[in-house]
Amino acid sequence: MDDYGQMSFDDREIRISRECLKSDKMLLDTLRHEMLHASLAVAGHSWSEGIDEEPIVRSIEHIFFPAIDALMNKIKL
Numbered sequence: 766m767d768d769y770g771q772m773s774f775d776d777r778e779i780r781i782s783r784e785c786l787k788s789d790k791m792l793l794d795t796l797r798h799e800m801l802h803a804s805l806a807v808a809g810h811s812w813s814e815g816i817d818e819e820p821i822v823r824s825i826e827h828i829f830f831p832a833i834d835a836l837m838n839k840i841k842l
Contacts, residue, residue, distance in 0.1 A: 769795040774806040798826055 769791070771780045779799040785792045801822040805811050810818055 770799040772799040772802040772806070774803065774811065779803065794826070794830075797830055798822060801825055 769782050769785050772778075773780070779796065781792065781795055781799070785795045802811070802818065805818045805821065810816055810821070
């Protein structure tokens with residue numbers, strides 16, 4: 766398995782390493798990351814030649830998720 770998680774589109778499954786169970790934040794971050802890979806697979810980007818999806822996933826997880834988390838903390842959701 767990759768470092769923390771792995772998404773299998775064919776199996777419709779996300780696998781999370783046991784290491785991620787040590788921390789709620791690590792589990793959430795890994796699950797979000799793998800869900801982004803799943804979303805790109807559903808959209809067809811995973812099979813597009815010349816497109817590396819990892820930079821797309823990382824940009825979303827480093828910009829979008831922190832902004833949403835900050836907003837949710839501010840409005841107490």
